[in-house]
Amino acid sequence: MLLTLHKREEALGRGAPVVYLCALALSLCVCALMLALAGKPALGGLAVLFRGAFGQTHALLDALLKAIPIFLCSLGVALSFRMQIWNIGAEGQFALGAVGATWAALTFGGQPAVVLMPLMLLSALILGALWGLIPAWLRLRLGVNEIISSLMLNYVGILVLEYLVFGAWKDPLSFGFPMSPEFPPAAQLSRIWPGVLGKLHWGLLACPLAGVAYSVFLNRTRLGFELAACGEGERVARYARLPYGFLVLLVMGLGGALAGLAGSIETSATLGRLQPTLMVGYGYTAIVVAWLARLKPWPIAFTAFLLAALRVGVEAMQLELQIPAAFGQIMEGAILLCVLAGQFFLTYSVSLKRARPAAPKASPQPEEAQA
Amino acid sequence: MKKLLRSVGACALSLALGLTLVLTGCEKAAEKPAEKAAPAAEGPKTGELKVGFVYTSPVGDAGYSWAHDQGRMAIEALPDVKASIVEAVKEGADAERVIENMARSGYDLIFTTSFGFMDPTMKVAKDFPKVKFMHCSGFKAGENVSNYFGRIYQARYLTGMVAGSMTKSNIIGYVAAFPIPEVIRGINAFTLGARSVNPKAQVRVVWTKTWFDPALEKDAAISLLDVNADVIAQHQDSPGPQEAAQQRGKYSIGYNSDMAKFAPKAHLTSAVWNWAPLYEAIVKEVREGKWTGNRSIWWGMDKGIVDIAPFGPMVPKAVADKVLAKKAELVKGEDKIFVGPIKDQGGKIKIADGVKAEDKELLGMTWFVEGVVGSVQ
Numbered sequence: 001m002l003l004t005l006h007k008r009e010e011a012l013g014r015g016a017p018v019v020y021l022c023a024l025a026l027s028l029c030v031c032a033l034m035l036a037l038a039g040k041p042a043l044g045g046l047a048v049l050f051r052g053a054f055g056q057t058h059a060l061l062d063a064l065l066k067a068i069p070i071f072l073c074s075l076g077v078a079l080s081f082r083m084q085i086w087n088i089g090a091e092g093q094f095a096l097g098a099v100g101a102t103w104a105a106l107t108f109g110g111q112p113a114v115v116l117m118p119l120m121l122l123s124a125l126i127l128g129a130l131w132g133l134i135p136a137w138l139r140l141r142l143g144v145n146e147i148i149s150s151l152m153l154n155y156v157g158i159l160v161l162e163y164l165v166f167g168a169w170k171d172p173l174s175f176g177f178p179m180s181p182e183f184p185p186a187a188q189l190s191r192i193w194p195g196v197l198g199k200l201h202w203g204l205l206a207c208p209l210a211g212v213a214y215s216v217f218l219n220r221t222r223l224g225f226e227l228a229a230c231g232e233g234e235r236v237a238r239y240a241r242l243p244y245g246f247l248v249l250l251v252m253g254l255g256g257a258l259a260g261l262a263g264s265i266e267t268s269a270t271l272g273r274l275q276p277t278l279m280v281g282y283g284y285t286a287i288v289v290a291w292l293a294r295l296k297p298w299p300i301a302f303t304a305f306l307l308a309a310l311r312v313g314v315e316a317m318q319l320e321l322q323i324p325a326a327f328g329q330i331m332e333g334a335i336l337l338c339v340l341a342g343q344f345f346l347t348y349s350v351s352l353k354r355a356r357p358a359a360p361k362a363s364p365q366p367e368e369a370q371a
Numbered sequence: 372m373k374k375l376l377r378s379v380g381a382c383a384l385s386l387a388l389g390l391t392l393v394l395t396g397c398e399k400a401a402e403k404p405a406e407k408a409a410p411a412a413e414g415p416k417t418g419e420l421k422v423g424f425v426y427t428s429p430v431g432d433a434g435y436s437w438a439h440d441q442g443r444m445a446i447e448a449l450p451d452v453k454a455s456i457v458e459a460v461k462e463g464a465d466a467e468r469v470i471e472n473m474a475r476s477g478y479d480l481i482f483t484t485s486f487g488f489m490d491p492t493m494k495v496a497k498d499f500p501k502v503k504f505m506h507c508s509g510f511k512a513g514e515n516v517s518n519y520f521g522r523i524y525q526a527r528y529l530t531g532m533v534a535g536s537m538t539k540s541n542i543i544g545y546v547a548a549f550p551i552p553e554v555i556r557g558i559n560a561f562t563l564g565a566r567s568v569n570p571k572a573q574v575r576v577v578w579t580k581t582w583f584d585p586a587l588e589k590d591a592a593i594s595l596l597d598v599n600a601d602v603i604a605q606h607q608d609s610p611g612p613q614e615a616a617q618q619r620g621k622y623s624i625g626y627n628s629d630m631a632k633f634a635p636k637a638h639l640t641s642a643v644w645n646w647a648p649l650y651e652a653i654v655k656e657v658r659e660g661k662w663t664g665n666r667s668i669w670w671g672m673d674k675g676i677v678d679i680a681p682f683g684p685m686v687p688k689a690v691a692d693k694v695l696a697k698k699a700e701l702v703k704g705e706d707k708i709f710v711g712p713i714k715d716q717g718g719k720i721k722i723a724d725g726v727k728a729e730d731k732e733l734l735g736m737t738w739f740v741e742g743v744v745g746s747v748q
Contacts, residue, residue: 058475062468162580166550166748175510175735177486177551199467270464276580277462277487315469318457319476325429325459 023342052316073286076258089150091283092157097260100127128260136252203265434608442646462487531564544595576745629680
């Protein structure tokens with residue numbers, strides 16, 4: 001018996017949800033097994049995880065809250081991935097967005113919310129976009145690989161943030177601890193409906209707006225079409241006289257602006273001040289989410305929510321079962337691996353073939369490349 | 372496939388939102404009266420006492436969270452106490468959620484053990500007036516929040532005396548986390564201790580801007596060894612600097628717990644935490660209904676919450692005796708560490724002759740004493 005792989009003529013359509021469900025089920029089995037190995041109740045543990053992530057209102061709200069920055073950053077990087085520009089710099093752009101919003105909040109603190117909020121958003125968008133444009137410009141002018149430059153600018157961005165909160169913006173009332181003064185109330189995004197929707201704030205509104213804009217831009221505009229065409233490769237694009245350079249600047253600028261927006265929302269709504277602890281790696285999570293969701297807006301929203309829910313649920317597991325925090329990361333890794341492996345079956349099929357008697361000692365999984 | 376995914380996504384999201392709205396309605400009705408039932412002050416707590424701990428780093432095997440966890444285990448040994456933890460909690464928005472979930476899950480007493488948990492603790496405390504909160508190392512308090520810490524600087528002073536006696540190059544390296552008062556105070560006390568026995572000693576500081584990053588901490592220690600430091604002290608949570616010192620055949624001074632096992636040939640002593648007495652006292656207060664908010668608890672060596680680890684075999688008896696004599700003073704409650712004249716790095720007198728710095732000054736300390744090489748940035 002031999003396992004053979006065939007590339008599907010057409011990517012799996014209707015069967016896709018089945019594949020995803022199987023992948024999820026498999027990953028949960030792995031998690032249950034690990035729980036059992038650690039001497040914890042396997043099924044009970046998964047039940048706690050599920051209840052902690054989806055079973056209670058506040059858990060759902062918490063997950064939704066946590067999904068906001070991931071979604072916005074993810075949309076930003078997905079845009080550039082569409083044209084095969086590898087923007088790994090959402091983390092730094094997020095930091096710069098937070099810096100921009102803080103600058104506006106501290107400089108125009110006396111203004112009413114109607115003036116202050118737009119100023120904060122605007123400066124966050126501009127700084128985020130500028131941070132995204134640097135690697136784009138370096139690539140176009142000097143041929144610098146944007147993966148490296150955008151990644152390295154993440155560290156620079158975080159250092160800029162730290163420089164400010166350890167220095168010029170340090171709160172005189174903070175006993176020397178690294179944090180900006182608390183924003184005036186007008187600079188803090190308010191909660192939508194505190195009694196009912198908990199900590200959910202108006203920043204949520206940015207998500208559907210950005211999502212719709214993303215879809216319309218890609219599907220309904222000429223630039224969006226050109227962007228997709230550029231995804232075939234730089235030489236093709238230049239041959240077809242597409243504005244390649246302009247598009248690179250555009251996607252990196254927009255991606256940076258989206259990450260910057262996420263940064264400003266996080267500072268303004270959840271912390272109410274600038275602090276180094278703002279940076280928890282949403283910019284990197286965003287890249288995983290964008291790929292899992294295959295760069296499509298609804299799946300990005302869904303995946304961002306699921307991943308956020310998983311992280312919230314794992315905290316409940318930690319508290320109830322007293323498992324180490326690393327366990328949560330292992331589970332997240334198991335789930336991501338299974339789903340990514342599952343995506344393989346969307347484009348390939350596996351079939352069993354009876355071994356030919358004369359076949360030489362074959363490895364268990366020979367790959368038969370078929371177009 | 373695109374369509375399918377889209378519809379699946381749409382369904383799931385609307386389901387989630389719908390569920391959210393429905394469930395909120397139900398829960399509201401159930402939650403409200405219970406929360407408002409009793410004001411902050413109430414009688415003795417009988418039955419099971421649920422105590423929660425929030426740590427910013429993993430418990431690990433020797434660091435800051437590990438030390439707190441030893442204290443947690445001490446109170447869990449008490450009758451009818453359940454003490455749980457959530458570790459590796461980021462100090463931003465995540466912290467607020469974790470603390471809130473603890474309060475919601477019926478925990479009576481919650482210890483948040485890192486400075487960055489201060490604002491989240493205050494926010495959650497407002498929404499859960501019946502739950503008692505203890506925040507470690509901060510400066511805010513409220514009706515149902517008290518803060519607490521230990522005078523680890525006393526132990527630092529003693530370890531500084533050991534370092535000052537043992538150094539031959541008169542350069543002592545200090546791997547430090549963040550330039551915040553807690554750390555600066557420790558470096559100052561350490562330096563004062565070192566120079567009390569060796570006026571030529573200088574303490575070189577390197578900031579890592581992290582509490583826990585074993586590789587980075589080790590690298591920082593190596594950079595200090597490279598400039599001829601022959602004793603390495605640390606305000607970090609991993610034993611990385613200890614290992615670096617041992618590899619170079621130099622001495623080291625640990626922090627948080629007795630770090631001798633990580634570098635037996637280098638380890639002179641450690642400044643260690645012993646949280647159990649404080650945690651047991653707080654649990655007792657809650658049991659007896661005597662706990663109150665709005666307090667700042669700052670215990671020292673006299674209460675046994677900070678100490679130094681046993682000396683390594685390389686520490687001469689004369690040095691050990693001198694340090695132990697000073698320790699005996701501190702155990703009796705005679706804390707003269709920050710008594711003037713104390714000069715800053717520029718030689719300016721910051722604490723006048725014979726004056727003892729007040730706690731408020733110590734808690735907000737942002738300048739280095741004379742003898743420290745490095746900046747508070």
